[in-house]
Amino acid sequence: MKGRLVALAGLEKTEIQEYDLPEVEPGAGLLKVRRANVCGSDLHIYHHLSVALRDIVMGHEFVAEIEQLGAGLTTDSAGAELRVGDRVVVVYFYTCHRCAACDRGDFAMCLNSMRSMALRPETAPHFHGAFATHFYLPPGQYFYKVPDDLDDAEVAGANCGLAQVMFALDKMGLGRGQTVVVQGAGGLGLYAAALAKTSGARVIVVEGEPARVEAARRFGADDVVDFSVHRTAQERAEQVAALTGGRGADLVLEVTGRAEAFLEAIEFARIGGGIASVGNLNVGERFQLTFAPALLTRKQLRVHGYLRYDPWYLRKALEFLQATKDRFPFASLSDRVYTIDEIDQAIARSESRDVARAAVVPG
Incomplete structure (x- = not known):
């Protein structure tokens, strides 16, 4: 089977590319993207204002569902049991627990945080970003199961x-x-x-x-x-x-x-x-x-x-959304949904500033 993704193929140039879905190694997971948001950082990356993130798979703020679990991956980062079809949110950056920053407890400053995000689309396992049909969850990356009472529109912005x-x-x-x-x-x-x-x-x-x-x-x-x-x-x-x-x-x-x-x-x-x-x-x-x-x-x-966060704050974010979902209109951050084939329209809409988050779905 194949999946599709949005590649940044130059300054302000996107391409839809297609790759074979990867085999899932032990401890990893293959996720099916349900909904992603165009974040302000995505706009900076699109205009090549980020030195580290160019020629990448775009998108990082998203909610997905489990399509395949690698051997040994049975719970999320908080110990909640998992099964195929469960919705999850992923800490978009990596935390290695081995570098100098992690060793002193500054997990938000992990020196290997961009290990997956900075990879080129042609580099296996290919699906490193959220503007795609799938996302490859590498072993050791923090992620959390989404509570049933939160819908995709409410939870898509939690991980960024x-x-x-x-x-x-x-x-x-x-x-x-x-x-x-x-x-x-x-x-x-x-x-x-x-x-x-x-x-x-x-x-x-x-x-x-x-x-x-x-x-x-x-x-x-x-x-x-x-x-x-x-x-x-x-x-x-x-x-x-x-x-x-x-x-x-x-x-x-x-x-x-x-x-x-x-x-x-x-x-x-x-x-x-x-x-x-x-x-x-x-x-x-x-x-x-x-x-x-x-x-x-x-x-x-x-x-x-502040650039990034301690990864368990994503779980705290889910708890906040649950506690306040009836008080604040979190689902209203996006007013319409674009497919990945319409990514340039979604980016333009976000840059117009008349919507907080343009939403993107695989199609």
């Missing part, structure tokens, strides 16, 4: 967007009574708003796209600083100050992917506050304005960048 911001907010000390500013209301920003609201924080979202402004309110934003009203960085800083009684935010989460947003985050944060940068992944993005490092010192800010 939700787990990522949950990890960042947790490590930054999100707590009840805080004021949290979320910069951007794409998928990560909406998940962050819901997490912060559920934690008892006051949530301010900074966004400009009308559809995303409305979505931010549905996902828990108490206030929105709208780019169409507050057009300059100074105006937005003044509005955040006004909404916080002049103090500023306890915590700012940057998930825009814009380098300039980091400068605004510094203005939004209170003295002694924290900034978590999750959206800025591309070293080619630079400040276009003068930056005074003294601002960090004088405001005594805690600044931390």
Whole structure:
């Protein structure tokens, strides 16, 4: 039997390629992709803004079902028993448990994290990405069984967007009574708003796209600083100050992917506050304005960048979705579904920013 996948075959060039389905080695699994999302990172990769990920199988945020289990693979990473047909979500990166980062307990920083993602499509077992009919689960990669009460649309974003911001907010000390500013209301920003609201924080979202402004309110934003009203960085800083009684935010989460947003985050944060940068992944993005490092010192800010998460946060993400599925419209992150043959349309739709996540299915 053969499967199909979306290969990135050059700058902004996709190809549908076909390969024989691989034999499943002991401890591995062959999954049938049910639904994937176009994440902001996929757009960066598509434009060759990632140095490490080029000429790859695209897609990493997804839900799948088990088609075949290799010898010895009988449970998920939490010990739940498995059978063919069970739905699962996979931690999209690898954790080797052997490198210097893993040895000191920094599993989110595993030096071999891109072991599978960075492989070229022609490299067996071929199915390294989520924009495909199948996904090959290598031995040792973390994955979790999906609860029956969560549908595919609700759970497809758990293994990237939700787990990522949950990890960042947790490590930054999100707590009840805080004021949290979320910069951007794409998928990560909406998940962050819901997490912060559920934690008892006051949530301010900074966004400009009308559809995303409305979505931010549905996902828990108490206030929105709208780019169409507050057009300059100074105006937005003044509005955040006004909404916080002049103090500023306890915590700012940057998930825009814009380098300039980091400068605004510094203005939004209170003295002694924290900034978590999750959206800025591309070293080619630079400040276009003068930056005074003294601002960090004088405001005594805690600044931390987060790329990936400790893998068990994916299980925590599933538990959060179960607990809040009736409170927040997680399935509404996508408003229509594209097939992998329509991947260029899905990418264009995501870049238009009028939807948080374009959804992709095998066909």
